[in-house]
Amino acid sequence: MSYTEAKMKYAACGIDVDAAMAKLKNVPVSLHCWQGDDVRGFDTDPTKPLTGGIQTTGNYPGRARTSEELMADLDMVLKLIPGRPKMNLHASYAIFEDGEWVDRDKLEPKHFAKWVEFCKKHKCGCDFNPTFFSHPMCDPQTLSSTNEKTRRFWIEHGKACIRISNYLAEELGEPCVMNIWTGDGFKDIPSDRMGPRIRYKESIDEILSEPYDFRKVKPCIESKVFGIGVEAYTVGSAEFALSYAAMNKDKCLPLMDNGHYHPTEVVSDKIPALLAFFPELALHVTRPIRWDSDHVVLFDDETKEIAKEIIRCGGLDGRVNIALDYFDASINRISAWVVGYRNLQKALLFALLNNNDALRNLQDEGNFTELMVRQEEMKTMPFGEIWDEYCRMCSVPSDGEWFTEVKKYETDILTKRG
Ligand code: RNT
Ligand code: ZN
Numbered sequence: 001m002s003y004t005e006a007k008m009k010y011a012a013c014g015i016d017v018d019a020a021m022a023k024l025k026n027v028p029v030s031l032h033c034w035q036g037d038d039v040r041g042f043d044t045d046p047t048k049p050l051t052g053g054i055q056t057t058g059n060y061p062g063r064a065r066t067s068e069e070l071m072a073d074l075d076m077v078l079k080l081i082p083g084r085p086k087m088n089l090h091a092s093y094a095i096f097e098d099g100e101w102v103d104r105d106k107l108e109p110k111h112f113a114k115w116v117e118f119c120k121k122h123k124c125g126c127d128f129n130p131t132f133f134s135h136p137m138c139d140p141q142t143l144s145s146t147n148e149k150t151r152r153f154w155i156e157h158g159k160a161c162i163r164i165s166n167y168l169a170e171e172l173g174e175p176c177v178m179n180i181w182t183g184d185g186f187k188d189i190p191s192d193r194m195g196p197r198i199r200y201k202e203s204i205d206e207i208l209s210e211p212y213d214f215r216k217v218k219p220c221i222e223s224k225v226f227g228i229g230v231e232a233y234t235v236g237s238a239e240f241a242l243s244y245a246a247m248n249k250d251k252c253l254p255l256m257d258n259g260h261y262h263p264t265e266v267v268s269d270k271i272p273a274l275l276a277f278f279p280e281l282a283l284h285v286t287r288p289i290r291w292d293s294d295h296v297v298l299f300d301d302e303t304k305e306i307a308k309e310i311i312r313c314g315g316l317d318g319r320v321n322i323a324l325d326y327f328d329a330s331i332n333r334i335s336a337w338v339v340g341y342r343n344l345q346k347a348l349l350f351a352l353l354n355n356n357d358a359l360r361n362l363q364d365e366g367n368f369t370e371l372m373v374r375q376e377e378m379k380t381m382p383f384g385e386i387w388d389e390y391c392r393m394c395s396v397p398s399d400g401e402w403f404t405e406v407k408k409y410e411t412d413i414l415t416k417r418g
Contacts, residue, residue, distance in 0.1 A: 017353065128179075
């Protein structure tokens, strides 16, 4: 079947394929820098393990060890993904020059000047994240620590990150979503569940007291259910994060990571629930297998359902800030990046290719028989043809073409890294 025939099939269902592709092409979706180096960053000893309850597994060759290597890898990734990527950096990816080094509480915009250059080259905006993990000042708590020195250090880090986010937004002319996530919590049953949460709350209050224009810098509060080593109690739980965001709607957004809920809960269902109250929210799209395992995003049912809800709720018009968040060290890292990003694009395009008004009407009329029939029919529409055309339109290789380029890059570059 040709693209034209496929397009006609969609048109017969009342779906405008051109409009769908044109829409998606302009939606920013954040590409997380941390898939390229197993979340290690450049500001601490690279031989130290990851902390904060997150974990990468695998030692596939070719991990980026320097900012130059990471940027070279990202150059490659950006050639292979359609749509409108936005960079997403962690504070630990600061680039120090001429032997300079400062700790996280002293970071400045200039430490991200090279990244601004990189984003300008790629004509993309940039999101940001304070890094409250994998650092000697984690005691192991950060913003909820009882040690005032520790807590101050991390508050100062958060404030520095607001200033850096502001710099990124100003330089790149696109809002910067700044996500606050900590791994604070306990391995075993605590005797005080409230104290850490009060301290966490007060710390975030202090961070957000740093001046910023909320239209340009968008701090987010990400919740979590548990992490490795903090199985019994998470300070920034779902209720904590959501309540904080709800009580401070003029200052921050809630962020949902779909790996951070109990296994039968789905973020797709939470999107409209939150959008009934919040003008805007943020997402980390990932793939949990049994737990927050951060596997590469696939073109699977829940990813499709998340995409559908984003679209049905008008999320593509600025209400939903979409980002990827996963890290697999057991396969070619560039391929991991590209597969996940392309799959999220696929899911969004697939979701755009629905006659949502007609389907909503069937539900509203109580016509559940036809609703089921129509929804099932959409699953075997000639989506592949439209996807190929979208890739052509975005001047990136189609499925079946891009992997050859990654394999060549692996042979020429990645295997030569020690
Ligand atoms: C961890 C959170 C958090 C991190 C990144 C690196 O469980 O999902 O978003 O993955 O900040
Ligand atoms: Zn996340």
